[in-house]
Every structure is written in structure tokens, then in C-alpha cells.
Amino acid sequence: xxxxxxxxxxxxxxxxxxxxxxxxxxxxxxxxxxxxxxxxxxxxxxxxxxxxxxxxxxxxxxxxxxxxxxxxxxxxxxxxxxxxxxxxxxxxxxxxxxxxx
Amino acid sequence: xxxxxxxxxxxxxxxxxxxxxxxxxxxxxxxxxxxxxxxxxxxxxxxxxxxxxxxxxxxxxxxxxxxxxxxxxxxxxxxxxxxxxxxxxxxxxxxxxxxxxxxxxxxxxxxxxxxxxxxxxxxxxxxxxxxxxxxxxxxxxxxxxxxxxxxxxxxxxxxxxxxxxxxxxxxxxxxxxxxxxxxxxxxxxxxxxxxxxxxxxxxxxxxxxxxxxxxxxxxxxxxxxxxxxxxxxxxxxxxxxxxxxxxxxxxxxxxxxxxxxxxxxxxxxxxxxxxxxxxxxxxxxxxxxxxxxxxxxxxxxxxxxxxxxxxxxxxxxxxxxxxxxxxxxxxxxxxxxxxxxxxxxxxxxxxxxxxx
Numbered sequence: 001x002x003x004x005x006x007x008x009x010x011x012x013x014x015x016x017x018x019x020x021x022x023x024x025x026x027x028x029x030x031x032x033x034x035x036x037x038x039x040x041x042x043x044x045x046x047x048x049x050x051x052x053x054x055x056x057x058x059x060x061x062x063x064x065x066x067x068x069x070x071x072x073x074x075x076x077x078x079x080x081x082x083x084x085x086x087x088x089x090x091x092x093x094x095x096x097x098x099x100x101x
Numbered sequence: 102x103x104x105x106x107x108x109x110x111x112x113x114x115x116x117x118x119x120x121x122x123x124x125x126x127x128x129x130x131x132x133x134x135x136x137x138x139x140x141x142x143x144x145x146x147x148x149x150x151x152x153x154x155x156x157x158x159x160x161x162x163x164x165x166x167x168x169x170x171x172x173x174x175x176x177x178x179x180x181x182x183x184x185x186x187x188x189x190x191x192x193x194x195x196x197x198x199x200x201x202x203x204x205x206x207x208x209x210x211x212x213x214x215x216x217x218x219x220x221x222x223x224x225x226x227x228x229x230x231x232x233x234x235x236x237x238x239x240x241x242x243x244x245x246x247x248x249x250x251x252x253x254x255x256x257x258x259x260x261x262x263x264x265x266x267x268x269x270x271x272x273x274x275x276x277x278x279x280x281x282x283x284x285x286x287x288x289x290x291x292x293x294x295x296x297x298x299x300x301x302x303x304x305x306x307x308x309x310x311x312x313x314x315x316x317x318x319x320x321x322x323x324x325x326x327x328x329x330x331x332x333x334x335x336x337x338x339x340x341x342x343x344x345x346x347x348x349x350x351x352x353x354x355x356x357x358x359x360x361x362x363x364x365x366x367x368x369x370x371x372x373x374x375x376x377x378x379x380x381x382x383x384x385x386x387x388x389x390x391x392x393x394x395x396x397x398x399x400x401x402x403x404x405x406x407x408x409x410x411x412x413x414x415x416x417x418x419x420x421x422x423x424x425x426x427x428x429x430x431x432x433x434x435x436x437x438x439x440x441x442x443x444x445x446x447x448x449x450x451x452x453x454x455x456x457x
Contacts, residue, residue, distance in 0.1 A: 008413040
């Protein structure tokens with residue numbers, strides 16, 4: 001997140017960027033990754049259901065064609081990029097585990 | 102007439118919308134009956150108070166109890182994470198469209214029917230430099246803060262305010278001054294102007310002004326109003342120093358403002374509202390309920406919200422007596438019934454104050 005510096009005037013002290021709630025930071029990171037994974041699963045499921053419904057309604061692709069499809073080089077490269085983003089989304093939490101706690 | 106979803110720019114990709122749809126559902130599950138944290142933790146708190154024969158003392162005592170429970174710690178982890186996930190997704194998705202969105206704001210800055218008055222020399226008081234609700238950059242440090250806020254609140258309201266329904270409903274509850282005269286309306290800390298436009302629609306002949314310290318919020322407010330054809334004026338001003346003449350407004354409104362102000366500014370803002378609201382005019386407020394009457398869990402939740410969700414001033418606000426402050430500054434406050442909630446009072450309350 002950008003520019004975390006804050007200057008509240010008194011009141012309740014605001015906790016820092018990566019508070020630890022569970023017994024140790026690894027547990028917190030594990031829960032964060034689980035939530036992220038669940039979000040990504042939903043994103044993929046929503047996409048697939050939408051796509052399959054569209055394809056079938058237009059009579060373009062049958063479901064077994066999707067199962068048998070082999071990506072060409074362009075699609076393969078795109079999938080690789082998407083995979084990197086997927087891994088980053090879920091496992092970025094590992095960077096937030098402090099060395100000092 | 103256009104509706105709110107059309108004024109909210111689309112996210113960069115469908116998967117971003119699906120991700121935030123998931124966060125919305127997760128939020129509902131965690132904070133609602135799905136996980137049922139409130140009932141279970143409050144039950145544990147009340148049983149413990151009963152068995153030891155004395156009520157809970159200060160919130161620190163409640164916090165120690167909740168944090169000793171694995172369920173309490175997990176609840177906090179999940180509550181924090183859903184908020185972080187929301188902002189991460191919104192910031193990234195709008196950030197990828199920064200150039201287009203910035204150009205979009207600029208396109209509308211000079212268009213009517215209402216006016217947008219920004220102050221290039223504006224200095225933000227230190228107390229405003231808070232990342233409320235963990236919004237990245239807070240309310241004013243990112244030129245896209247208004248768009249971030251708009252999408253953030255869309256998720257927060259879980260689809261119930263996509264067409265400003267909540268704002269229209271709240272504005273609809275504000276009593277008209279007894280003499281029926283409503284020529285000028287002031288919306289304090291208007292953010293993206295949802296209440297301001299609702300007031301314009303309720304009183305189309307009135308001159309409606311929305312003020313806020315955040316230029317990015319005001320630019321989105323102006324764009325939304327202009328896109329929808331609502332003649333509302335927006336100006337970059339402080340709620341405690343509005344710059345309007347004495348007794349200028351028939352209705353002054355503050356929607357979830359006061360819990361985001363330190364006590365000193367609460368006093369100054371009420372004093373300013375008393376100055377700019379004419380005798381017989383209405384000062385309508387919608388904000389957090391006080392600590393009194395809260396269940397032990399609700400007191401804990403308020404503390405958590407303050408410390409872990411960027412609400413440093415909310416505890417002090419909940420402990421102050423806003424009705425007394427209003428009365429001390431020349432307002433007569435109508436008694437507002439408090440909504441009930443399991444184990445305590447509701448979280449929100451109206452104050453309808455008449456300037457005497």
C-alpha cells in the first residue's frame with residue numbers, strides 16, 4: 001500500500017501494517033493465503049461458468065472440446081503470465097512474515 | 102436519469118469484479134450469521150460475567166478475554182484480511198487504469214450543471230491524515246481516492262447502496278424545518294456527494310453545497326452529479342471552517358462524519374454548524390451510537406474497528422455525548438429512538454437538531 005504514514009490527533013493508536021492475530025505469524029500468513037486461494041477459486045469458477053454458458057448458448061464449443069484442447073504458443077505464454085499472477089496473488093503473503101517476530 | 106453503477110468506472114477486468122464479489126460475500130459471512138462470531142463471542146462474554154458475578158469493566162478487560170480465545174483471534178484475522186483484500190484489489194484494478202481515470206476526472210471538472218471549487222492552496226490539517234477503513238492513501242493522497250472510496254463502499258454496503266438507496270433513504274428521514282423554508286442545504290464532509298445529490302432530488306429548488314477536505318473525493322462527487330444532471334455545488338473546505346455566511350443554511354447534514362473527527366474538531370464543527378444554520382433550521386446527523394447500552398462484544402468490536410480498521414477517533418466519539426454538545430451550542434435535539442440489536446443497541450443513530 002502507498003504511503004502508510006499517518007498523523008492522527010490522539011484517539012486510539014492505530015495498529016501497524018501487518019498485525020499478528022494468531023499464535024505466530026506463520027498461522028496468520030496461512031489464513032491469508034487460504035482466503036486468497038478461496039477468492040481465486042471463485043474468480044476462476046465464475047469465469048468458467050460464464051464462458052461455458054456463453055459458448056454453449058451460441059453453439060460454438062461443446063464442453064468436451066474444452067477438455068481436449070491443447071494451447072498454442074501464444075496461449076501457452078499467456079497462461080504462463082496468468083499463472084505467475086495467480087501465484088503472486090496467493091503467496092505474496094509470505095513477504096509479510098516478519099523476520100523479527 | 103443515470104444511476105450510481107454507471108458513475109462508478111468499471112474495473113480493469115472481469116476477474117477483479119469477481120474477486121471483489123467474493124470479498125463482499127466473505128465480509129457478509131464473517132460479520133453476519135454465517136460465521137456467527139458475534140453471538141458466540143458475546144455469549145461467552147456474558148456467561149463469564151454472569152458466572153463471576155460482575156459485569157465487564159473497561160474494554161481492555163474485554164479485549165484480554167477475547168484475545169485469549171482462538172475464536173476471537175481468528176475472527177480478528179478474518180475481519181482484517183477481508184478489508185485488506187478489498188483495498189488491494191480495488192487499488193490494483195483502478196491503478197492499472199490511472200491515466201484513463203485521471204483524464205476522465207479532468208473531462209468533467211469544468212462541466213455543469215453544478216460547480217466544483219477546489220482550493221490549490223488548501224492545507225490538510227494533520228488530523229485528516231488517517232487511512233480510514235485502511236483505504237490506501239486515506240481520503241486525499243491518491244488522485245483516485247474518490248473512485249477507490251466509491252468501490253470500497255459498494256463492497257461495504259454489500260449491494261444495498263448501488264443506486265444510492267441508503268443515502269436517499271437517510272436524506273428522506275431528515276425533517277423539513279417547521280416553517281417549510283428550504284432554500285439552501287449544506288452537506289458536511291460530503292465525500293463523493295451521494296447525500297448531496299439526494300438532497301437536490303428531494304428539494305430541487307434548493308441551492309445544495311457539498312464540502313469536503315479531499316479534492317479527489319470532490320472531483321468524483323462533481324463528476325457523479327454532473328453525469329446525472331444534478332445541479333449541486335462542491336467546494337474544498339473544512340467542516341470546522343466552512344467559509345459560508347452566518348445563518349446561511351436551512352438544513353445542515355453530516356453523514357457518518359463525527360466519528361472520524363477528534364474531540365476538539367467535533368466541538369469546532371458543531372459550533373460552525375450552529376453558526377451557518379439559521380434559526381429554525383435543522384442540523385441532521387447520522388453516526389455511531391454511544392458506548393452506553395452496548396453489549397460486551399459490541400464494545401470489543403468498536404475497539405477493534407478503532408485500532409485495526411483505521412478509526413482512531415471513533416472510541417472518543419462513542420464516549421462523548423453528542424446531544425449535550427449540540428445543546429450547548431444552541432440546538433434543540435429531538436430524542437431519537439435507538440434501534441435494538443441482539444445483546445445491545447444498534448450501531449447507528451440519527452440526531453435531528455433544530456437551531457434555536
